[in-house]
Amino acid sequence: MSDATQFTPRGPRPRRIFSAPNIFLYGTLTVVAAYYALPLYVMITTSLKTMDEVRAGNIFSLPTQWTIEPWIKAWATACTGINCDGLSRGFWNSVRILIPSVILSISIASVNGYALANWRYKGAEFFFAVLMIGAFIPYQVMLYPIVLVLRAVGDFFGFQLYGTLGGLVIVHTIFGMPILTLLFRNYFSSLPEELFKAARVDGAGFWRIFFQVMLPMSLPIFVVAMILQVTGIWNDFLFGVIYTKPDIYPMTVQLNNIVNSVQGTKEYNVNMAATLLTGLVPLVIYFASGKLFVRGVAAGAVKG
């Protein structure tokens, strides 16, 4: 018996690396990954080729003559129908839109979520429910009346809102509100309630608890909200087109105008450089943030 056991199975099952299931699994995933990675690769290579090479060559090949000329042109001198100062104008416009929008939308939504989670009042659930439903209303339904509201509010306070940066910031705050409020409400609800009760027993009120108890514990969720908002607002096209004027168009609008402008010859390498430039901010955030990004996008799916 003891001699026989020397040759019988022992330890882990022997496993071939190239077994059929493994080949299928990794094969499929590699093909899929290639499909997803391909456009990024094409963008990068095309943007580094000269126009002659683009015309002659293969979009999947690497550039033979590397050049950063298209990038410079895309940034500084590419033409939309209206002006010829490249994407740089759109980039700075986007930055100017982004910063106040992100700050305002997150401030309002975090306080909102906190009020909904810890200081419920009569009717709070109703407003929250409508807010959630509002997230599913097609924007097109509300676009025009919002123009009127912005005009009316602007007239009332004696300054222009429609067509200015301020108006767009408000619009971003409004449409970011459902998802961000949900995010913060769920987060604050998940914090131990005893903490909130203890703070109340200690005599702290609404704002003191928010700033001194809740905020110090909420850094991760604020980062998630930032990721969500920065990518969302940066990628916005619709609101940018409607609520701003050409000289303050965000980068996406500018990009579309450059690439799809009908004047002149098409410079595909410049177009791809411009496209990549526009996609760079969210891409950097995506690759830098890793799992937090996933958490942010999945937040939309988390039930309240």
Place this chain on the structure above:
Amino acid sequence: MNTNNFSVQIKDLDLAFGPVKVLRSLDLDINHGEFLVLLGSSGCGKSTLLNCIAGLLEPTDGQIFINGENVTWKEPSERGIGMVFQSYALYPQMTVEGNLTFGLRNARMPKAEIQKRVARAAEILQIEPLLQRKPGALSGGQRQRVASGRALVRDVDVFLFDEPLSNLDAKLRADLRVEIKRLHEQLQNTMIYVTHDQIEAMTLADRIAIMKGGNIMQLGTPHEIYNKPLNKYVADFIGSPSMNFLDGEFKGGAFVKGDVRLPMKGYEFQAAQTPDQAVTIGIRPEHVITGELVANAPVKMEAKVELIEPMGSDTLVWVRVAGEPFRIRVDGQTQLRNRETLTIGIDPARASLFARESEVRL
């Protein structure tokens, strides 16, 4: 029936997750029809061992035999085992009957045979009225029974239970414990049962394997484990309230600590000759003699009551022996007062003596 001697045999089993060794060259032989309990605190490797037997985890080294057949490389479904999980793992969208038959249907067993097995399992477990219900509509106890039923219909020789009662409340747990014991009496097959609950282990087991850090600390009948723990860990782990330990010296056939001297008369030493050395003595609170019986006790001493914890049927009394806190379990009806001086008696034959360094029974 079976020509081989053991139902389940584990030889030299090792399991490591990277650098972490979960099981260390483990050997275990389980007899046909035996109810073996793997007992230990969380992280001791008991569930890991069970999963290895089931084939759900691959060992790093070693062999597993079931009914004399080497199943080390076999799929769980080919090993002739049935398993009951802690969370029951019932398929929520199938009826109870669907849950019982899913594996059999998948194995393309003839309909008549499936019917027969389900009927038998349902009868044994008394779940006939539940067959058309979904798991969501069952109580915890009923779910547990269905989970056992799913193992039962597989008609196998070895049942594996992975903490099957730990999701239930205390009262239900006691009831189902009895049911599982009855099931074993009725089926007479091998059962391997993982738990962290020593009451479950003591009441159910033919033999208990107490595990710690991937090793089996002691394998024995509940009686042996309770009365003759092989090491200090087992002595401490089994019994509630736990054993009193006093560090002292073994000198000239007696345990000595300060002015306390316990001649170890009647104690069954493991070896014929036990040299003098540093030792730890363990005395169970319930083995301390009080009241009128003290008169006949081999060793008597005085102790001052410091704290009284009444628990209904018993009362736990905290006293001080040789300057150390010491628990005594007395009858719940005994009238005691704080700071009262008590005469207690100790029978060295029922104590346990461990070498201080190695913590091994002497």
Place this chain on the structure above:
Amino acid sequence: MTVADTGTASATRVHRRRPRILRNLASKTASIPMVATVLVIFIGCTLWTVIYSFTKSRLLPVPLFETMPLFSIPVPHLLASDGSWDFTLITGLKSSSFVGTDQYDRLWGTRRWIVSIGNLGIYGLCSMTFSLVIGFTLAALLDRKIRFENAFRTIILYPFALSFIVTGLVWQWILNPNFGIQKVVRDLGFENFVFDPLYNDKYVVYGILIAGLWQGTGLVMCLMLAGIRGIDEDIWKASRVEGIPVWKTYVMIVIPMMRPVFVTSVVIIGAGIVKVYDLVVAQTSGGPGISSQMPALYVMDKMFKDQNLAQGFAASTVMLMTVAIILIPWAYFEFGRKKNV
């Protein structure tokens, strides 16, 4: 309890209890932006659009009502100053602005709208099916305890970080028949190879679909993966002990258990489909001809280009109804049933 005690107790109660509106005041103040958004934007603006879709508004919204002196009704009432009777006219309201369902009739009589709806139908159906199937399959593959899981997930999800404009422009370039895939394959010797979905009015929707799926399946995969990972590990063990093949476990046990994840995914994908706008603008601008038009493009053109507001309102109201048709059954199943159980 003594008399004195009762006195102080009720006295404090009188002092402490503030009127209902003032209780929790800070919380209510903090919620003003949300309440305003809900009332003015989500409810107000939506209703406004729906109402004005029944008018003849073109460049500007028409006034809904005008006063009609002819229909004024004299109402007698007592003058306070001297006690004599006077008659006040309550002005009747009349509207010539409402045109009933004219806008909707015109909408459904417009070829461009019909094409848009058809495109949305095809795009929606394909997008929904493929997103769910591909998303789940990829999630199941990644769930198989593979190496480089993070790398694969990162690659599959990154397009989701990009805007639809960027997505549309990249795929416009890759699908360009003179430079993209078609040319590369032709250069390999297949002279007659044709792959120009964006320039073929029959297949242009599928060209958009390729880009849309590339951008969005990563998210669905992540949702599905989270769903699969949320399933009790013991379920997998049980199915292994019973000898059920892996694929069958996914199909027969895991998918039914993931119903909530599927429902959520359907709602998220559905809401995205109805809104599809930027992608088409970037990729084809609705062309060639009107072959890749979508409802959202129609709405935008009518409202902001063609000076035909009410037509845009009508079209956007139809979009709203479409969403409602998806959303209401979901809300019913999701929230209505919980109360019953």
